[in-house]
Amino acid sequence: MTTEKKEEKISKATIARMPLYLHFLQEENSKGTQYISSTVIAQNISVSSVLVRKDLALVSSEAGRPKLGFGVSRLIVDIEKFLGYDHISDAIVVGAGGLGRAFLGYEGFKNNGLNVVAAFDVDENLVGASVAGKRILHMDELGAFVAEHNIPLGIVTVPKAAAQEVVNKLVEAGVRAIWNFAPAPLRVPKNIVIKTEDLAASLAMLAGKLYKTGDR
Amino acid sequence: MTTEKKEEKISKATIARMPLYLHFLQEENSKGTQYISSTVIAQNISVSSVLVRKDLALVSSEAGRPKLGFGVSRLIVDIEKFLGYDHISDAIVVGAGGLGRAFLGYEGFKNNGLNVVAAFDVDENLVGASVAGKRILHMDELGAFVAEHNIPLGIVTVPKAAAQEVVNKLVEAGVRAIWNFAPAPLRVPKNIVIKTEDLAASLAMLAGKLYKTGDR
């Protein structure tokens, strides 16, 4: 079945709105709402209704119906599929510090299709311990583990100085994507997908907005 | 001296690039580089040189010099000032779960002008404990603490269900900005600055890019 789904370029801004749509739709769904209009969605997400329709048209093959709106459950399925929430994939965390252990202990990402299965570190005091039933293993075991379990995603929570080296090891081990929380821009081969979570930049925006309010 | 600095609207995209510029400039500075051209910066940040000049013009009053480029140390000072890294302000964390304790234990944000001084929770098993010398207090003490220490920023790391209530308490207590890590859109009065860190959306972008590479 060569569905030949035209893979149009979907902007980051649109992707970023998808979880908002999804969240609201799930809420409505649990209230028993069957159909919903773009106007209602728009008001709750604080965007324009036209934008809602454009966004939804990009990820859902089912068109909205005049006078009725969009089918809530169908939208949920389509958005979840688009976001990859419909198939859970495994991930490992490298760096078992505070943030790394938080990832180990947090089950919430299962709702986002993400299952963290183990952590890795070089600190002998941490290696061997478990958090929420998930082991902390030594970095030396990383390569074999990734290969054996075919892990597609590595989450990097090590200090800045170690980040590039860790990323190299992950790439070598065979992960296809990296979610980086170290405050450093990293270099990866072109076929590897990387997203650096720049909390400093976020904080900067917060500070910037505070500044604009004058009260600093 | 009414400098009357025209506070132009600086886009989020520009603000997000500032930490990248800063990081690179600090690296160059430590290597002893005195002057640097927009072209060189552009190559390292992977943006166009024109954009670099535009961005820098927005935050630095000192102009670049033809044939030489921009003064590195001066740029660092100006960017840090713009980002608010030059004056450290205090913050509290609400929710002493994995992520909340990670914030308590992480000193790195001091470089970004942020000092986390205490955490709050309702769990009696956590209240009274300390992480990295910082106390975990009971939610009931939040109001008095914020008022007494004049805390401007609250970091929310509670589960989704509790997030709105916590935010209300923070606002009532008198914080002026909120950094929200709960996966929920929250309502705040207009004079309060809020930034929701939507990790689900980030993850979605990662998944989206992976999808585009076809190898899913």
Add this chain to the structure above:
DNA sequence: TTCGTATCGATAATATTATATCAAAAAGAA
């Protein structure tokens, strides 16, 4: 001192993203 050149900063052109407008579709009432 003069010249050649690297670099900036201003302006114009393009690309991207969001909003406004409106004809067409279809549910539900009369």
Add this chain to the structure above:
DNA sequence: TTCTTTTTGATATAATATTATCGATACGAA
């Protein structure tokens, strides 16, 4: 069935962000 109304989806417009172009500046060499 026919009419009214809501809502979609397509197209046009506007706003924003990025890139291209080019004259002006000043460093450093001759």
